[in-house]
Amino acid sequence: MADAKPQDSGAAEGNLAEEFAVPSQVEEVKSRMAEFAERHGAAGRRVVLITSGGTKVPLESRTVRFLDNFSSGRRGASSAEYFLDSGYAVIFLHRHRSLYPYTRLYSGINLLDALTVEPAEDRSARVSVDQSALPNIAATLKRYQAVKSSGLLLPVEFSTLSEYLHLLKAAAQALSSIGSKAMFYLAAAVSDFYIPASEMPEHKIQSSNGPLQISMKMVPKMLSPLVRDWAPGAFIISFKLETDSSILLERARRALDTYRHQAVVANVLDTRRGYVVVVTCHAQHELQLSDEDALNNVEIEERIVSNLEAAHRAFMLQG
């Protein structure tokens, strides 16, 4: 999310339903999120909404082609694990088929390469996991099952930009009841551009019509109504990914000045797994993995979550 654009700050809220089709499940999901937040809030637990993965922007209404953002969802999925370890309840708003907490550790592996079949004496065959193909699988599975049965993880899926925008708004409203106990950790790679439904061709664009000119409007900045109207008491973190490190910090600070939320996690595409800067109103914290960390499979998300958990605690005491 997140460039400075004063003129668009009010547009998002009013026009959302006009410009972006409302997904059918949004009210049902909103109820589930509200119930989740109330239950955990009442138990004195903090709740983080994590957004994760890229958004799909259709070029045709019966969609064959779409614009997408580079994002596997790795950062969101691994951060969810560290938030759970830190005692948070987690709403995981993620792109359909992007990486998922715990399962992400085996994402590059073909399932069938990791299984073995043993014929049994009766006619049933037993299928087992080859644990050398799925390192640490027994421990990961136990942790996954414990999280699942604890009710501390609520997964919600989106695919398109429209779905993302409506579900983010619904989540913000659902979390408003717990005030400063709520954190928004907006790690999804959200498109800055879209084609309004009214300007979208119905059918597949024909290549026989010649070269393609695509004209895209700017997506309204949701951070503005989120901070101001939907979740004014919450602790809100946006992310800023750039490929050019020379403009990174200036852009992060400009986003903070514009939206007045609590922090921007700034990172550069090539180094994002080993280095980020947490930029707040008064300070900036560089988080960097050392060579030793890398050898020990430490992940930068552990450091990010640790930093933000402490900042969130301080924020709640102030409020």
Next chain:
Amino acid sequence: MADAKPQDSGAAEGNLAEEFAVPSQVEEVKSRMAEFAERHGAAGRRVVLITSGGTKVPLESRTVRFLDNFSSGRRGASSAEYFLDSGYAVIFLHRHRSLYPYTRLYSGINLLDALTVEPAEDRSARVSVDQSALPNIAATLKRYQAVKSSGLLLPVEFSTLSEYLHLLKAAAQALSSIGSKAMFYLAAAVSDFYIPASEMPEHKIQSSNGPLQISMKMVPKMLSPLVRDWAPGAFIISFKLETDSSILLERARRALDTYRHQAVVANVLDTRRGYVVVVTCHAQHELQLSDEDALNNVEIEERIVSNLEAAHRAFMLQG
């Protein structure tokens, strides 16, 4: 692939390396494909090259955003299984992380939801598959392992349009030695449009620059040099997907008239899993699943492959 565009018919071959960066692994992959084709051709086996999944078209050279095509790779992956069942050796040229033969049957399932852990008497835990969560897994696994050890399936991956185009050319050249024993089954959803490297910004496009205008060139039609120059003796099938059924057959026939290959498998987005038309120079065959077929989990790809296998056999006898 595949619209009629006489003026671009020669462009692909000459300009490929200029307009589309050559992937580093192309020569190594070409050698493996050539060795595979020769080995199986010498054994009297037919070889099919299946292309599968959508192509990624970057908008920036350090890519954050890209254009993509709707395609899970389901049709290509399931067709590969039926070609293997029919005795073909299969080169499976597929988009990275698109659906894969056999594994595709479990693609919607979270791996960790399908496993159970049993503590053993010694400290090792045994991890087993819950076979109710992965229906028919023992039989599928045995078939997968048999195919793998037979050496009849050669998987090759692409992500971007450039990789696809270069690997398709390499495959065509690699298969030229077996003449009419080769089939090309071009099921991938290939972009019709791209941004030339020379016109691409290096860094992430900034949303602060305002609305986005994208101007895309047409991708050269590879079918033309494929049929004429690279694989003149082969049996070549292209696919035509439309959302508007009223233009489908006319466009399929126009592609055949232009490229003079052997067949177009024509299908409409909404009905593609139950109905296709195999259009050839002299005829068109409608293939449709009945309600009973659907109840029995028959897949349309079984019918498509059966139809084309027979046509390929007839083609080889003519040649």
